[in-house]
């Protein structure tokens with residue numbers, strides 16, 4: 001063994017290479033392996049305890065991971081890679097991002113460095129006589145590892161500063177986590193110290209490559225006389241104990257997220273943003289003639305959730321990123337997604353006393369779940385991949401199944417049943433306006449290339465009529481072959497689903513899909529992003545496939561193909577664009593509307609600070625258009641204020657609900673009339689001098 | 697305590713319209729539980745939670761079975777639906793006769809609850825007629841109920857006066873929409889009600905003579921339905937807000953509203 005062979009002369013004379021644990025008894029290295037095994041056993045025991053507390057068995061977890069593996073782990077690996085190794089979401093916060101990068105990156109490198117040593121010494125070297133920690137590779141590796149040690153110290157310092165001095169409300173400084181940080185710091189510091197001691201005891205010609213250790217060596221040179229083998233060996237022992245304390249004990253601290261979060265990310269990786277998992281497939285349920293007793297679409301208590309959702313809740317690190325971006329929280333509604341997840345997690349880990357559902361037991365208030373706009377801003381930020389809006393809808397489902405909703409919501413559901421629209425207007429008036437405008441129905445124009453799905457807002461709402469009018473004018477000008485369903489169009493049930501009537505939504509979707517199929521419809525264009533996500537993504541998850549595009553995409557491609565002329569001038573002042581949540585964040589359509597806005601307003605286009613993925617809801621999402629919740633401010637007012645702050649005199653949007661909300665906010669804006677609010681199609685039609693067909 | 701609730705299958709009035717040729721288009725309209733009856737169902741289901749047995753009685757076409765499932769979803773033990781070809785022309789008298797037969801056959805009941813009126817006929821007669829046939833007291837228009845073992849306290853609103861009536865059981869009470877707010881019934885809740893809870897019966901099974909229910913034998917008959925043009929108009933005022941306000945005030949004064 002190198003240690004027993006360790007005369008100085010030998011070391012000094014040779015080219016750069018790794019020397020295994022000089023100055024340590026041979027048994028020491030076997031002790032490390034023993035300690036490693038003990039440490040792994042402890043970690044496994046802690047992990048088991050941790051997941052079981054959330055009601056998840058390791059077997060379930062293993063099964064879930066096997067499932068991912070068998071379905072092709074590519075996607076999960078890519079997401080875990082980006083989020084864990086790339087720290088994609090974590091990096092969005094400057095301080096916490098840097099801190100995580102330093103700790104995670106450095107720890108990872110140091111671990112890798114140690115593994116390489118073990119591989120060379122106890123595997124390739126021992127059995128094949130092959131060594132690779134030599135030459136330039138070795139020198140660079142050493143320099144990197146020194147950097148990592150410094151990085152780890154800096155990261156831990158930042159973490160300690162954050163928990164002990166900055167003290168954000170969401171982070172505590174429990175003794176356990178302090179011990180974990182101390183262990184990391186001691187590990188890194190003793191690592192450098194050992195390097196320095198070794199350099200002094202066994203000098204090598206390449207010691208400046210281990211620059212940090214070298215500096216420490218310079219610092220401790222005056223003490224060199226007092227250094228003896230005992231001190232050196234004791235430092236080694238401290239180093240090893242610190243390393244294993246962290247490795248074995250992290251799972252007993254707030255740092256357990258290093259294991260829980262990556263696992264949760266893997267488990268949640270295959271989901272589209274905003275997609276609601278099906279609690280059941282009604283069509284299959286009815287076909288199988290199965291017993292519906294006990295079938296439920298929501299949850300009354302977190303303990304009823306399936307293990308994946310329990311694991312998800314348990315992964316929350318209480319970082320508050322969700323709360324920071326939540327428009328409901330910003331408006332002073334009684335909802336913070338962080339507190340909501342924490343309350344559910346808390347109740348899952350140690351259920352509060354009392355009988356009944358989580359609302360009866362005071363875990364959450366019903367107003368809290370009704371405050372959510374299903375905007376998905378929180379879920380997009382959450383570094384632990386927790387789906388707050390879905391969890392919220394699942395609690396709404398429970399309330400609806402229990403009949404525990406107020407009259408405003410009950411009325412919307414009743415009107416959907418009776419009038420086939422949430423506004424409660426007669427179904428036979430749906431097509432009246434477009435019929436007058438001579439818009440062909442699919443019966444009149446069978447085989448039309450596009451079915452234009454008009455949606456409830458533009459069928460009934462006086463203001464939103466203008467959007468349909470503009471779209472129709474544009475489609476006609478470009479010579480697009482289209483038709484509408486006419487009186488047989490009905491609400492797609494997006495609001496019904498968000499209100500929590502899942503069975504009603506699925507029932508409706510089967511009927512609508514049947515109508516569409518009976519007309520041989522395959523391609524659909526709609527100007528309503530709520531209809532877009534429902535007909536596109538949601539119907540697909542129910543096994544019904546239609547090709548659906550948003551009007552902004554179709555119109556933009558018509559412009560690009562030259563089938564629509566580009567308008568010449570723009571006099572509307574600064575134009576900004578508000579990304580509707582369902583179109584942007586939840587459907588990924590960002591560029592087409594911007595292309596449209598640019599062709600209308602050219603250089604006068606300005607971006608909002610919260611745009612694209614970071615967009616801020618108009619206040620109508622999650623069915624909030626149809627009822628009120630207590631709040632300090634209106635969400636729409638906040639959003640309009642952001643547009644005003646950007647100096648916009650025109651706010652373009654691409655959703656009839658956003659249009660209605662923002663226009664309302666503009667009408668009541670402090671300091672008089674706010675900016676003009678219009679749909680992109682309206683602006684384009686106007687700029688082209690088209691009369692909107694059917695405009696009021 | 698045993699409670700009978702009358703729940704009617706009605707077309708949704710917001711979806712009823714006249715065709716261009718002036719015919720009433722009821723067929724296409726969606727159907728539902730009469731909204732007033734929902735309040736009776738809600739009240740009964742609350743009483744059921746404290747131990748009452750609740751039976752629903754109805755007269756209606758075969759499609760009404762689906763509506764009965766919805767009514768049952770409020771929380772009732774079972775429903776009895778009387779039907780037959782005669783239903784299309786049934787008048788309040790005939791309906792009350794059939795419902796009385798159901799009440800006797802399934803009874804005795806301590807309390808009969810019903811909505812004050814039905815949205816389709818708007819006669820507000822059936823509960824009273826039923827009480828007469830059963831020989832029990834009848835109180836209409838309840839806004840609150842206090843059900844005791846032998847009597848029920850009924851609160852009614854007459855104009856801006858509230859009165860409280862105490863009536864001995866058994867009794868028939870019709871309820872208004874102020875009584876309670878009925879819970880929302882989810883699609884799933886309706887689907888979970890087994891069809892076996894709805895019993896359909898015909899006149900013969902109720903011991904009634906079908907001849908007495910033939911169209912000619914009934915005392916009243918709906919002979920015509922006509923649309924009435926209500927005089928409504930609107931006028932858009934334009935201009936600056938201050939001008940509009942002044943003009944509006946002048947117009948309202950002119951109409952005698954202000």
Ligand code: SF4
Nearest residue numbers: 326372373375376378
């Ligand atoms: S979906 Fe939007 S409104 Fe709902 S909790 Fe998340 S950020 Fe808040």
Ligand code: SF4
Nearest residue numbers: 316317319320322382
């Ligand atoms: S839910 Fe996600 S974003 Fe919100 S506090 Fe928990 S970990 Fe952070």
